[in-house]
Amino acid sequence: MSTQISSHSGNYSSSEYSESEYDPNDERWDDWEEEAHQDLKCLFCNELFHSANDLFNHCSIHHGFDFQKIRTELKLDFYQCIRLINYIRQQNFELEKITSYTIQNIQTIINDDVYLKPVLEEDPLLYAFDYAESEDEEFDKDIESHSLGLKSQDQSIEINPTTPLEHELLKKLRLAEERLFNTEVRFKTIESQFNEYRNMVKNSFLDVHSDIKSERSLKLTSTYEERTNYYFNSYAKNDIHEEMLKDRIRTESYRDFIYENKDLFKNKIVLDVGCGTGILSMFAAKAGASKVFSVEKSDIIERTKEIIKENQLDDIITLINGKIEEVILPVKNVDIIISEWMGYFLFFEAMLDSVIVARDKWLATDGVLAPSHCRLLLSAIEDEELFNDTLNFWNDVYGFKMTAMKSPIKTSAIIEYVEPQAIITNVVSIKEVPTYTIRKFRLDFTSPFTLVSTRHGHVHGFMGYFDTWFTRDNHDIPLSQNIGDKVDEVSGFTTGPQGKVTHWRQTIFLLEHSIQVEQGTIINGTIDCKKSIENPRDLDFEIRYRIVNKDDNPNDTKEYVQKFYLR
Template identity: 50%
Template sequence: MSGRILQGSTAGGSSSNADSAAFNARRQSTISQAYTQSEYSESELGEQDNTWDDWEDEEGMSGADPKCLFCSSIFEDARQVFDHCTKVHGFDFLKTRHTLKLDFYQSIRLINYLRRQAEQAPLEAEKTTSWSVAAGAEFLQDDEYLRPVIEDDSLLFAFEDLDFEDSGEQDRILEEGDVLMPQGDALKRPESQWSKIETKTELEAQLLKELRLAEEKLFAAEVQLSQTEAQFEEYRTRVKASFFDNLVASAPEQSSLAKDEAEEEEPGTVVVPQDEGNYYFNSYAHSDIHQQMLNDRVRTEGYRDFIYENKDVFKGKTVLDVGCGTGILSMFAARAGAAKVLSVDNSDIIEKARKNIVENGFQDIITLYRGKIEEIKLPCKVDVIISEWMGYFLLYEAMLDSVLVARDRFLAPGGILAPSQTRILMTASSDESFLEDSIHYWNDVYGFKMSTMKDNVLQEAVVDFVSPETLVTDTVCLKDLPHQTITVAGLDFITDFELTMQRDDHISAFVGYFDTWFTRDGKDVPLDVGIEKKELQSLGLNGFTTGPVHTRSEETHWKQTMFVLEKALVLQKGDKVKGTFYCHKNHMNPRALDLRIVYEVIKKDGSDVSAQDGMKADLQFYLR
């Protein structure tokens, strides 16, 4: 569902005969859809993300008993581990985390760093009685320490629930006012309803202590919420004053016109206030983006075929369409027999969708709601959630986050998502045209050298079509996403991969794309199931690929995502490229992606490549 327009040909676009011939020459053979499972590690958020809910039991953790950070002592729960570390080894993890203001990822790095130190020098670590961590320590930003040192380490998912659980620490913080105490005109602490209660037994005293602690936590949460709301309102006011008010002042005629149009709204029409800074939703307000997506026949017919070929799944059911756009998926569902369709979008396009639905006579079945799925209220649970949320490299634009929120808020037990599963795949290409376009172009620009223009140009991942005949390695799975169970936390990932050369050739770019499946019951699609139409039909599945294909009719608007190398790797059949792939949301813009590929070449003959340029690399890329 990406509206981002990048360089490269688009399906159905016009071009010169020469360009068309060159375009078609790149697509003369088909890609083999045999999947090879990569050897991948768990990400900092847990590669087995679909099991996070199962990790938490009544004590906030399960699995193996947690182990001390410094010695071999084993304890029943995480609280005992941290108490032991404080008393025996002189290291208060919770206080350190609070003092240094460590976020979730930094806390993970800290645990793994300490375990790594203890693993490398166990005797020294066990005897040490005083540990400390300096603010700004380099390892707190090193992704290497996101890898668990101990498999299924209980502490990695238990420490957040333990912050400030100790009543003494909680009372200290609240009394000193260093974190949670309100200041000035902020919230005033109400008199405790438990303050005048007298206890007669030890059990009553313990119960009263728990009630007071719960009351303190609730008040602290209210204070933080109040402060956050005040900070957001201040930020919003500043942005409006410094940017949007200037725009209105510089365009009085336009402002007046908008006011006149608002006054001419039909009676009963709800005017929804606009989020002035919400460029993502505004980008989907224009018809041309939706036409581009609708013209993608692989995409649109993929959804249509699943819905029409499985009408019994939709007949009489309540369907939720997340990010409905023009309303096309909603109307597919209504025509398939859905009793009720709830269509949600936060863009201006929903007003055109409303007219489309009336024009086609589905207004009694389809109800439209404008707003964010995270905030909107719907009248009931739903049986099916449909959404075309996919972006470049699948996760660009982060709309899957919203679909998973919709699943957790509105999907009834036994309900399904369509699509039900996606899979990010990677291979490698020998095509050097992207390197020529991105780097070598600047060597001679109308007779002038412009080498400085090359700086960082390859860090932006290229979205374009890749010819199947240029693929020189097998294909591996970087990330499998079962939509019924995966969590938002699991969408950032770290995966080990191994690509094997299929012929003597060279690698100029790594190539990423994704496959999509629809299932009737929402069950996971095994990793060895491909995406070829015959195989899908034999298994009763629907789906499509965004990978390299040999005909224009099979191409999608998502194209492929290329990570171009500055210097090609010249390899032989059987050589391997082994490495780790990192994918994270950008901290400043969570709809963008920060990507990293760390790799080394393993020659089949065992020869040393350490001295050869480019045979080992740590590369940074991004999608904006």
């Protein structure tokens, strides 16, 4: 089955996690060494490999960077290799076709502890690289001498070959034993080094962050209840539901996924989280669901009851008034969870937190979550009209300056429609959200990004939007897959300027001063997105960036910092 998907302009690349996404108590960090079978991502592109040898051979052949040669020539130790890998990861080369690469000031880099912090979350290459074939003869000699010193204790069984064939077999057996022993010693050495490195990262980079998160969590808890009533009251009014229902891209995407997968819904138990007027619940009932539990906290549920009864679906749909975190369902598991939880910049209003609670509490092991995957994207825009109307307007108001009026505008993220031609750089992914597996602590994030200007002009701000996919089996959407790609049994939509208009529009972060760029100008930076302490349904941002022109040394460029909020 192939479904129609809203259009999207083109490819985008990834930005990765930083320390704000690590949870020191996450068991997966402690079990990292057990994940050595994971695919290894190239240092310069998005290609994946099953072994470090294959990865480094690829880097040498296709990107002109011979890691093993550099490691041997410079006699890099374990930690220096780690620093080198993390340094290259930090450059975000996925955006460029690197065919030749050399590192300036490599001695400074391989001895700078700032590069001990992993760039990729749970990067398996940091554990696997030391298994790659090494030309380090010193290391091999150490292992050989170590093995010769210990191996004699295993030779207590005397074997006396009597024929040439037995002699040859015994020789091969001893050689195999020696190789096995050497491998075991090497493994123990690597394991010890990696455990030491893992603990160092945890102590140096993660525990401090954990303390900060704990403090924030206490503040969030103390303000959550007093703020949450306002949120639910806002959904008791008609206008917000009218706006969402009139958003055809939004509503029809859900409808099409449900109706085109009726076999998936037939005789299934469905949970609708935050059902509003009940439109998604009615789609599910019409698609053949045997039972739909529709949970809604706001007072709109009184009108929803009338709607369900009016459409003669009250024998299938059961409405439950309350927070999903507090309600009790009359079943142990549900087969499908549907929810329209996405807010401005994807995470505004923090409704995904509630969906995750429902997923962990009720979704069957082989259950389906709709939508199954979202991708948060970032680019830079050139929009002089928006810049002038929003900021420069206050420079001359009937002949008077009103500079003070700019202050709140400079820090407020703007929800606005942007024309596609305003995009002046590539588009990058700053957050992948696989809804079936993502955990709540990962919804606050910091992501590095690299944008490259596609033309001469001025950058007036950054723009964020999201893409959404529906799948039958919750599979992750690969970074190479665009929202416009036609893939069997996958549907979705974009909220970007390249697609049809949605009520989410785009989120604009206006710069204090516009920046002149040439084609090929690079904007390196990080975006930090967290729930607000004052109101956890709001978002706080910090964007740091540098402008790197053709002949600039990135380390010598000025770093700009702006903070924004979305209320």
